[in-house]
Amino acid sequence: MSTDSEQRLTRLDPQSGSTAHTRVTTASPGALVRALVATLAGARRAADATRTAVEWVGQVVTPAGWLVLAAATIGLAFGWAYGWVEWLVGAFAAIVLLLMSIPFLFGARAYDVVVRLEHERVVAGGEVSGEIEIRNRSGRTMLPGRLDLPVGSGLVELGVPMLRPRHVVSQPVSIPTPRRGVLTVGPPTSVRTDPIGLLRREHAWPDVHDLFVHPRTAQVPSTSAGLVRDLEGNPTRRLVDADMSFHAIRAYTPGDSRRQIHWKSTAKTGQLMVRQFEESRRSRMAVVLSLALADYADDDEFELGVSAAASLGAQAVRDGRDLDIVTGAPIPRVVKGRLRAIQNLEATSPRALLDGFAALEGLEHTMPLEEVCRLAVEASDALSIAFIVCGSRVTLTRIRQAALAFPTDTAVIAVLCDERAHPRVQAVGTLTLLTIGLLDDLPALLLRGVQS
Numbered sequence: 001m002s003t004d005s006e007q008r009l010t011r012l013d014p015q016s017g018s019t020a021h022t023r024v025t026t027a028s029p030g031a032l033v034r035a036l037v038a039t040l041a042g043a044r045r046a047a048d049a050t051r052t053a054v055e056w057v058g059q060v061v062t063p064a065g066w067l068v069l070a071a072a073t074i075g076l077a078f079g080w081a082y083g084w085v086e087w088l089v090g091a092f093a094a095i096v097l098l099l100m101s102i103p104f105l106f107g108a109r110a111y112d113v114v115v116r117l118e119h120e121r122v123v124a125g126g127e128v129s130g131e132i133e134i135r136n137r138s139g140r141t142m143l144p145g146r147l148d149l150p151v152g153s154g155l156v157e158l159g160v161p162m163l164r165p166r167h168v169v170s171q172p173v174s175i176p177t178p179r180r181g182v183l184t185v186g187p188p189t190s191v192r193t194d195p196i197g198l199l200r201r202e203h204a205w206p207d208v209h210d211l212f213v214h215p216r217t218a219q220v221p222s223t224s225a226g227l228v229r230d231l232e233g234n235p236t237r238r239l240v241d242a243d244m245s246f247h248a249i250r251a252y253t254p255g256d257s258r259r260q261i262h263w264k265s266t267a268k269t270g271q272l273m274v275r276q277f278e279e280s281r282r283s284r285m286a287v288v289l290s291l292a293l294a295d296y297a298d299d300d301e302f303e304l305g306v307s308a309a310a311s312l313g314a315q316a317v318r319d320g321r322d323l324d325i326v327t328g329a330p331i332p333r334v335v336k337g338r339l340r341a342i343q344n345l346e347a348t349s350p351r352a353l354l355d356g357f358a359a360l361e362g363l364e365h366t367m368p369l370e371e372v373c374r375l376a377v378e379a380s381d382a383l384s385i386a387f388i389v390c391g392s393r394v395t396l397t398r399i400r401q402a403a404l405a406f407p408t409d410t411a412v413i414a415v416l417c418d419e420r421a422h423p424r425v426q427a428v429g430t431l432t433l434l435t436i437g438l439l440d441d442l443p444a445l446l447l448r449g450v451q452s
Contacts, residue, residue, distance in 0.1 A: 060105065065198035068094045101194035105201040110138040111160075113147065113188045113205045117175075121212045121351065124180045124303075128211060132171045132188060136163035146191040148202075151175050151211075152183040160190075175211065180303060182359050183211040214354040215303065217311040220443045222319055248276045284322040286386045287313050288376055288402075290369045291328045293362040296391030296417070302362050304417045307439045309389040310357040312415075314350045323347040324383075325356070326376040328366035340367060342375045369394060373405040385411045392418035396428065403431045415442070 061069065075091025078084055117130040132149065136142050142163045149156040158171045175185065186208035193200045249265050252272030265273035289309040296302040309325070316323045329341035345356035367375075369390055377383070386406050388399065394416070403412040413432045423441035425448050426433040434445045 060199050060201055062193075062197055062200050064196065065098065065101070068097055068198055072098070097196065098198060101196065101198045104143065104194040105192050105199055110136060110142055111190055112137050113190070113207065115149070115186055115188055115207050115209060117185065117209055117211065120209060121214060121355070122177050124177060124213050124216055126177055128175045128177065130173050130175070132158060132173055133168060134160055134163070134171065135168045136165060139165050141165065146193070147171070148189045148191055149173065149186065150189075151185050152181070177211070177213045180213050180215045180306065180358055183213060185209040185211050212355050212358045215307045215310045215357050216439060217307060217314055217354075218439050218442050220311050220315045221446050222315065249273050250276050284324065284380060284383050285316050286324040286326060286376055286380065286383050287316070288369070288373055288386065288388050289325070289327045289360075290372070290388075290390040290394065291360065291363045292366050292369070293364055295369065295394045296362070297393060297419070299362075301391050301417050301419055304419065304436070304439060305389050305391055305415075306357055306360060308415050308417060308436065308442055309387070310354060311439070311442060312387050312389075313345075313347060313353050313357075317347055317350050317353055324376065324380050325353065326372060326379075327360065328363060328369075328372045330363050331365050331367065333365050340371060340375060342367070342372055342379070344379075368398075370398060370402045370405065373402040377405050377407070383407065383410045385413070388412065388414040390414070390416060392416065392421070396433075399433065400428060400431060 072091045072094035075087040075094065079086075079088030079091060112135040114133045115130065116133065117128055119128055122128050132147065134147065142160075144162050145160040147158045147160050149158065156173060156175070158173065160171075161169060163169060175183075177183070187204040187206055189202050189204040191200065191202050249262050250273065252261065252274050256274050260274045262273050262275050287309050289305060290296075293302065296305065313323060313325050325345035325347050326342050327345070329343045331339050331341060346352045369388070373386075373388065376386075383406060386403075388402055390399065399414045399416070403414065406412050408430075411432075412430070413434065416433060416435045418435055419437050421435050421437055423437055423445055424435050425445055426435070434442070436442050436445060
């Protein structure tokens with residue numbers, strides 16, 4: 001059944017003086033329609049509640065709990081159907097265990113948890129100390145529990161003692177950092193479970209810290225110690241007619257500026273002589289690191305390469321040198337060979353530089369080392385010195401091809417990381433090749449290369 005309501009609308013036309021009457025009929029739903037709509041809405045709410053309950057049960061009941069629940073169900077079915085008392089007793093015992101486990105779930109959200117780390121940056125191989133402060137903010141005593149602290153792919157488990165109302169306890173925590181990387185510490189998760197482990201309830205707090213594990217570095221010589229000369233009192237090897245650094249006296253040629261005539265030499269020789277200078281410029285340094293896993297024999301050799309590049313870059317930043325840290329970028333396999341991409345690490349400070357090195361990962365699909373060097377030169381062609389750091393699987397031919405990408409007035413030094421080789425310095429044309437087996441070999445080889 002439905003009822004209709006009518007509305008009359010009267011409109012007067014000012015031009016013709018006629019009056020228009022409009023009748024609007026609105027149908028209102030009957031009781032049957034309203035009942036059907038209410039039923040559908042109730043069914044929808046019931047379905048949502050059922051779905052939420054099923055998800056909650058799936059998160060709370062552990063595999064052992066499902067086993068006990070299955071035993072109770074089977075025991076009741078067989079005991080009721082065949083009159084087996086033993087099955088009924090076992091089923092009731094399983095139900096009692098489940099019911100006794102429920103009180104242990106309460107209180108998972110009654111804590112306030114704060115994670116404090118002494119340092120958020122550490123060198124690989126060390127450890128970070130900290131503490132977790134746990135406060136019972138409820139008005140009742142909380143039973144003992146457990147707190148899980150994810151650290152990267154690992155997990156640190158801490159026991160939480162019985163806490164009185166408003167009581168605070170601090171648990172020390174020590175995080176080992178054997179390898180370089182960026183570890184996510186947190187979120188701390190409260191775990192409430194019964195002694196048998198049938199039910200489990202978790203609650204996480206949004207307290208997450210990023211722990212930067214820097215690569216190991218060595219104290220290398222200053223990058224200005226004979227390897228390259230810059231504007232601060234030292235010239236480059238390029239000769240020009242006018243600059244700050246005097247080089248020599250040569251004969252005058254048409255087109256030379258008369259302001260550069262050296263009159264004393266002209267008087268002695270009887271012909272016009274002009275000053276010649278070495279070009280002075282603000283030197284720029286580049287460190288090109290290969291991230292291709294195929295260029296390294298194993299993970300340890302890759303870490304050696306990262307440490308060597310980080311040592312060179314950190315010293316350059318401390319020297320106040322303009323610096324480019326260039327690595328290959330990840331390239332999808334489907335476009336490999338058609339896409340050229342590099343990435344630059346931030347080099348504004350030693351901390352920012354080492355943070356960038358901490359996040360580097362080896363790549364299976366990236367540009368070859370030679371292409372990375374070419375793109376590095378295209379991005380910054382005013383380079384005074386360039387370091388190429390690679391692994392033992394890079395042949396000498398490939399290293400020389402990578403060095404040819406740089407201008408002729410750029411000093412190129414290649415650092416070959418090979419843990420099975422003896423440290424040595426080689427001069428391959430204009431290229432200087434340093435082979436290191438340990439990170440501690442790098443400073444001595446750099447000094448030897450400078451002296452030679």
